[in-house]
Amino acid sequence: MKISVKALLLIKTIIHLSAFGTIFYLYYLIDLDLLGADPVKEMIHFLGKTALNFLLLTLLVTPLAKGLKQPLLMRTRRLLGLYCFAWACLHLTVFLWLELNWQLAFFIDEVIKRPYLTLGAGAWLILLLLAITSVNVLKKKMKKAWFTLHRFVYWAVLFAVIHYYWSVKSGLIEPTIYLLICLLLLAQRKDYFKSLLFKSRSKIRK
C-alpha cells in the first residue's frame, strides 16, 4: 500500500516537531545549567551531532523510499536537508561567537591550519550551496546541473563524519559507528562513485 499525501504531511509534521523539540531540549539544558563544566563545548557538540543526524537521515530517505516502494517519501529530503543546514549554521555560530568571540581572522587561520576544521568548513560550504539551490525556481533553471550539484551531498556527509572522527581525542566508538553508517549509506550510491572513477580514468588516458 502506497502512503497518501495526508500521511506525508504527518511525516513532515513529525520532522518539524522533532527539530523544534531538539532546540527546546537544548534550551532546557542551558536554562537549567545541565551542560556540565564546559557548556560552550557541549553546545558545539550537541549542535554538530544533531546536524550530522539530520544529514544521515536525509541520505537514508532514497534507499528507504526505493526499498519500501514509497516514492512520496522522497519529498521529505529537502526538509531534512534544510534542517541539517540550520543545525550546522547554529553549530558554526556558537563556535564563532562563544568560543572565538567573532575573531574572523583567527577563525580562517584555524580552518587552514587544522584539517578537521577544513573538512567541517568544506561540508558546511556544500550544505550552503545545496540550501541556496533547493528552491524550485532554481531547480528548474539549473536543469541537469542541479542534479550534479546535489550529488555533492555525498561529499558533505563524508567530510562531516571525518570532521567528527578527527575532532575527538578519546572515545572513538561513537564516531566509528557514524563513519560505518555513512559508508553504508554511500555504498548505496556506488554507481555515482564508479562513474566518477570512470570519468577520471578516461581523462588521464586522453
Ligand code: HEM
Ligand atoms: C565551518 C564549519 C564548522 C566548524 C568551524 C566546526 C567546528 C567544530 C568544532 C570546534 C568542534 C568541536 C571539536 C572539539 O571538541 O574540540 C566540532 C565538532 C563536531 N562537528 Fe563541527 N564544525 C563545522 C561544520 C560541521 C558540519 C557541517 C557538521 C555536520 C553536518 C559538523 C558536525 C560536527 C560533529 C558531529 C562534531 C562532534 C560532536 C561531538 O564530539 O559530540 N560540523 N565542530
